[in-house]
Amino acid sequence: MTEQIKILRSNSIYTGISDRPLIDGYILIQGSKILELKEGEITAGDLAKSDKVYDFRAKTITPGLIDSHTHLVHGGSREKELALKLAGASYMEIHKVGGIKSTVAATRAASSQELRLKAQKTLENMLRHGTTTVEAKSGYGLDLETELRVLRINRELDKIQPMTVVSTYMGAHDLPKEFDHNEAYIDFMINEVMPKVKEEGLAEFVDVFCEEGIFSLEDTRKIGEAAKKMGFKLKIHADEIESMGGAGLAAELGATSSEHLMAIADEDIPRMADSGTVAVVLPATTFFLRAERFAPAKKMRAEGVTVAIASDYNPGSSPCENLQMAMDMACFGMGLEPLEILEGVTINAAKAVNLDDQYGSLEAGKYADFTIFDASSPDYIFYHFGVNNVTDVFKWGEQVLCDRNLNTEAVDRVLANKNSH
Ligand code: NIG
Ligand code: FE
Numbered sequence: 001m002t003e004q005i006k007i008l009r010s011n012s013i014y015t016g017i018s019d020r021p022l023i024d025g026y027i028l029i030q031g032s033k034i035l036e037l038k039e040g041e042i043t044a045g046d047l048a049k050s051d052k053v054y055d056f057r058a059k060t061i062t063p064g065l066i067d068s069h070t071h072l073v074h075g076g077s078r079e080k081e082l083a084l085k086l087a088g089a090s091y092m093e094i095h096k097v098g099g100i101k102s103t104v105a106a107t108r109a110a111s112s113q114e115l116r117l118k119a120q121k122t123l124e125n126m127l128r129h130g131t132t133t134v135e136a137k138s139g140y141g142l143d144l145e146t147e148l149r150v151l152r153i154n155r156e157l158d159k160i161q162p163m164t165v166v167s168t169y170m171g172a173h174d175l176p177k178e179f180d181h182n183e184a185y186i187d188f189m190i191n192e193v194m195p196k197v198k199e200e201g202l203a204e205f206v207d208v209f210c211e212e213g214i215f216s217l218e219d220t221r222k223i224g225e226a227a228k229k230m231g232f233k234l235k236i237h238a239d240e241i242e243s244m245g246g247a248g249l250a251a252e253l254g255a256t257s258s259e260h261l262m263a264i265a266d267e268d269i270p271r272m273a274d275s276g277t278v279a280v281v282l283p284a285t286t287f288f289l290r291a292e293r294f295a296p297a298k299k300m301r302a303e304g305v306t307v308a309i310a311s312d313y314n315p316g317s318s319p320c321e322n323l324q325m326a327m328d329m330a331c332f333g334m335g336l337e338p339l340e341i342l343e344g345v346t347i348n349a350a351k352a353v354n355l356d357d358q359y360g361s362l363e364a365g366k367y368a369d370f371t372i373f374d375a376s377s378p379d380y381i382f383y384h385f386g387v388n389n390v391t392d393v394f395k396w397g398e399q400v401l402c403d404r405n406l407n408t409e410a411v412d413r414v415l416a417n418k419n420s421h
Pocket of ligand 2: 314
């Protein structure tokens, strides 16, 4: 049986293709994939061969949004830190009295069932706000058992709900209380944890929190080189608070991405451009930390760096799974243009998770993932801020969110299709 052909049409389609980013036209899809993208009115021939036409003429269609940096699976929440933050405590001051360590305790204490249900609820919220693919880091277990548990949940989540989940092992998020110093913990990660993660195929990436007082540049190099040898791709949390040269190291190691970058050194920007390391910037984190600066996204773009924008969803520095919030802050905080931001949450984000051959732009052969905004132009998405502008979401050709309502039958079809692969 040949699969049905469907058409989505709009006069405002953001394509993720650099030489024709915005078109008035239509997308032909067959099954879970894009068949063709065309400009202008639907031809009589295309109309005749299609089974269904979705008319989104007053709305804006984009490739499904990709949230390329989150710490999805964790236990508990940290609203207790709010008063400290408002009293002026810095992220590192809070880190010393709780911070990541308190989430590690909550995550270890939670059952897998609790962790999975909490993450599933978050994923549903993400989907309702337009996200169709999400990167998810571990790093709130730190011990072998909890890290493997969290990474297995990442794998399971990819199968039991419609969004694509890309898994990252981030044992190097903090020094756990069982270890006195980084050296012994790094040996433990390299010799005990990473081989098991690899053997079970639980993560595509390894990430390190390279920061003053967390993991040094030398620590990061050691972990990064070992991870590369085992066949992992790299991501590095670099220059978030202090300028340490983390972005330069990411470029030198050939990391797929370098993330945060609020304090990136000027000389590391061309290094990232040369190595093709994607800069994942996280403006909602600057906002929530009440930090003074955003990552210099405009400058990085001007110097040829591929810039992606993500939520950094996590319980400490960005407890917000709505990617539109980060997009608004990229606009009004960083001064990026609407089309630059859409590029940052579609094709550039796909590059940050190494899935740009399958997702991120409206090209033939890629998955039919789309986000539809109640906005007649990209500008309107940013202009009408603070509300959820997403009304419809397509995953693998199925309309899983329909006029703001989840369509459980469409979700079931996506799951059946995913699990048959
Ligand atoms: O990306 N920077 C490191 N990790 C998270 C925050 C972790 C936490 O505070 O729980 C981040 O900001
Ligand atoms: Fe992060």
